[in-house]
Amino acid sequence: MSIVTAWAPGSVSNVSSGFDVLGFAIEEPGDRVTATREDAAGVRITEVRGDDGRLPRGAGENTAGVAARQLLAHRGDPFGVSLVLEKGMPLASGLGSSAASAVAALVAVDALFDSPTPREVLLRCAMEGERIACGTGHADNVAPSLYGGFVLVRGRGESVRVDSLPVPPELWCAVVHPHLEVPTREARSKLPDRVALADAVAQAGNVAALVAGLAVGDTELLASGIEDRFAEPVRTDAVPGFAAAKAAAGDAGACGCGLSGSGPTMFAFAPDRSAAEHVAVAMREALARAGAGDGTDLWISRVGVPGARVL
Amino acid sequence: MSIVTAWAPGSVSNVSSGFDVLGFAIEEPGDRVTATREDAAGVRITEVRGDDGRLPRGAGENTAGVAARQLLAHRGDPFGVSLVLEKGMPLASGLGSSAASAVAALVAVDALFDSPTPREVLLRCAMEGERIACGTGHADNVAPSLYGGFVLVRGRGESVRVDSLPVPPELWCAVVHPHLEVPTREARSKLPDRVALADAVAQAGNVAALVAGLAVGDTELLASGIEDRFAEPVRTDAVPGFAAAKAAAGDAGACGCGLSGSGPTMFAFAPDRSAAEHVAVAMREALARAGAGDGTDLWISRVGVPGARVL
Numbered sequence: 222m223s224i225v226t227a228w229a230p231g232s233v234s235n236v237s238s239g240f241d242v243l244g245f246a247i248e249e250p251g252d253r254v255t256a257t258r259e260d261a262a263g264v265r266i267t268e269v270r271g272d273d274g275r276l277p278r279g280a281g282e283n284t285a286g287v288a289a290r291q292l293l294a295h296r297g298d299p300f301g302v303s304l305v306l307e308k309g310m311p312l313a314s315g316l317g318s319s320a321a322s323a324v325a326a327l328v329a330v331d332a333l334f335d336s337p338t339p340r341e342v343l344l345r346c347a348m349e350g351e352r353i354a355c356g357t358g359h360a361d362n363v364a365p366s367l368y369g370g371f372v373l374v375r376g377r378g379e380s381v382r383v384d385s386l387p388v389p390p391e392l393w394c395a396v397v398h399p400h401l402e403v404p405t406r407e408a409r410s411k412l413p414d415r416v417a418l419a420d421a422v423a424q425a426g427n428v429a430a431l432v433a434g435l436a437v438g439d440t441e442l443l444a445s446g447i448e449d450r451f452a453e454p455v456r457t458d459a460v461p462g463f464a465a466a467k468a469a470a471g472d473a474g475a476c477g478c479g480l481s482g483s484g485p486t487m488f489a490f491a492p493d494r495s496a497a498e499h500v501a502v503a504m505r506e507a508l509a510r511a512g513a514g515d516g517t518d519l520w521i522s523r524v525g526v527p528g529a530r531v532l
Numbered sequence: 533m534s535i536v537t538a539w540a541p542g543s544v545s546n547v548s549s550g551f552d553v554l555g556f557a558i559e560e561p562g563d564r565v566t567a568t569r570e571d572a573a574g575v576r577i578t579e580v581r582g583d584d585g586r587l588p589r590g591a592g593e594n595t596a597g598v599a600a601r602q603l604l605a606h607r608g609d610p611f612g613v614s615l616v617l618e619k620g621m622p623l624a625s626g627l628g629s630s631a632a633s634a635v636a637a638l639v640a641v642d643a644l645f646d647s648p649t650p651r652e653v654l655l656r657c658a659m660e661g662e663r664i665a666c667g668t669g670h671a672d673n674v675a676p677s678l679y680g681g682f683v684l685v686r687g688r689g690e691s692v693r694v695d696s697l698p699v700p701p702e703l704w705c706a707v708v709h710p711h712l713e714v715p716t717r718e719a720r721s722k723l724p725d726r727v728a729l730a731d732a733v734a735q736a737g738n739v740a741a742l743v744a745g746l747a748v749g750d751t752e753l754l755a756s757g758i759e760d761r762f763a764e765p766v767r768t769d770a771v772p773g774f775a776a777a778k779a780a781a782g783d784a785g786a787c788g789c790g791l792s793g794s795g796p797t798m799f800a801f802a803p804d805r806s807a808a809e810h811v812a813v814a815m816r817e818a819l820a821r822a823g824a825g826d827g828t829d830l831w832i833s834r835v836g837v838p839g840a841r842v843l
Contacts, residue, residue, distance in 0.1 A: 242737035421732035436747030
């Protein structure tokens with residue numbers, strides 16, 4: 222093929238006690254990239270839509286371009302590509318926007334080859350895109366966007382390891398994005414270098430409960446593990462109404478609620494679709510009462526959904 | 533009934549990345565307590581066997597006596613009891629010896645009543661026994677000894693929560709006890725008050741892998757999570773040959789190996805009984821080469837085994 226369009230989903234990372242190690246793909250929103258095979262070597266970004274002109278157009282500064290360059294180099298640069306990036310999700314929202322762009326570009330470019338590239342290679346190419354966008358080549362958004370489902374990410378760079386976790390089929394989530402922006406670099410700078418051993422033990426116990434709750438489909442156990450001792454305490458100031466929205470989610474039937482990524486988007490798990498809808502609306506109302514941003518986007522999604530794909 | 537004998541198993545706590553939150557019961561060794569109903573109020577320990585005279589005989593200083601007193605008080609002290617404690621396991625070995633004594637006493641005394649006491653109450657009574665023995669009323673040995681199986685323990689005191697984790701039926705473990713003693717109080721004093729955030733994140737990722745590996749029966753994933761960043765680095769000095777024994781366990785087919793409790797006992801998971809036997813022997817040989825103690829006890833056990841019971 223000489224022209225391919227691919228789509229990659231956004232993702233929820235830093236899943237409370239799963240700070241820096243857990244992430245999951247969502248059904249929507251996501252980004253779309255069309256890659257066209259070109260005789261001239263290299264990567265050109267010919268168009269970016271849906272970003273109000275805010276993203277860099279240079280292939281060396283844009284995550285989609287960086288990731289595509291990595292992949293072409295890995296395959297021996299047999300041809301060049303031009304990319305059209307259609308942003309379907311808000312920037313700096315905590316939903317892995319840069320990861321979705323990188324992953325969509327990789328899946329589109331990869332389909333221009335006769336044989337597929339191993340998924341682990343695509344993962345590393347996408348991580349390089351993340352390094353450009355966020356200053357850290359972490360996989361906790363690119364892995365769920367690429368693989369789909371709920372993933373455990375350990376390690377960095379060449380030593381990264383991704384494992385898919387079992388998820389109960391009926392688990393849903395509400396994703397609520399107040400119109401605020403929290404740059405990832407700034408959010409990371411607030412994190413402490415060291416934490417109390419007691420908090421580290423509590424975090425480990427909570428993530429164990431979260432993973433066990435997912436594995437056995439016990440939403441009460443899952444919810445009992447949704448408490449982050451590391452990042453949430455220093456990050457929620459950036460989201461007016463966070464505590465009220467979390468309480469509202471619980472009252473509306475959520476089984477756990479927290480920041481997505483470094484915020485401002487919030488996620489909440491729910492035991493079925495209808496509950497997820499109620500939870501999302503309750504969170505939006507609480508955020509509106511607290512004056513969080515000039516509006517809110519809502520998405521409802523199953524939790525165990527496929528990752529990026531060619532359209 | 534006016535006389536009851538109960539048995540409670542030893543347990544492996546601080547399961548590597550599950551430091552302070554995970555524990556599991558083993559088939560053997562364990563402790564046995566015979567409780568006899570007495571007209572005179574209160575608890576008397578009439579005999580302790582198998583401890584070379586080292587344990588306190590006063591009911592207020594012995595974990596079995598303290599736990600039994602708590603239970604009688606909870607039930608309104610309708611009668612008294614005398615206890616015979618038969619230690620079937622080494623003291624200060626890292627196998628929850630004090631917890632097994634407390635739990636065996638509770639199960640025996642409880643069976644003297646016409647109706648059973650809720651398990652959560654027995655757990656709290658046993659934790660009080662642990663507080664006397666170890667200086668901290670933690671449940672990470674009493675919970676597996678009482679409930680059986682593999683448990684997640686969060687919180688302390690009244691707010692403790694115990695959840696049973698899924699375990700693959702074919703999982704075995706080797707338990708190897710070099711004849712050294714590591715008092716729990718001393719081992720705890722070596723722990724750092726604070727840890728690097730990066731280590732805390734790594735620990736959370738590893739315990740997530742451990743729990744997921746147990747849940748889906750993936751021994752490679754399980755093994756990948758068996759790395760403790762908090763306690764093992766400061767505790768293994770007390771066990772000469774620890775690193776060599778761990779390496780030998782891996783070479784012999786173990787899927788993860790670490791200290792049991794605060795040591796000196798070591799545990800290793802294995803995918804079947806035969807592998808567990810090979811692993812245990814390989815560990816014993818490595819410890820002997822390193823001159824760890826004047827001998828070694830070995831036990832082989834399934835991992836998902838029942839807890840304490842009336843005999």
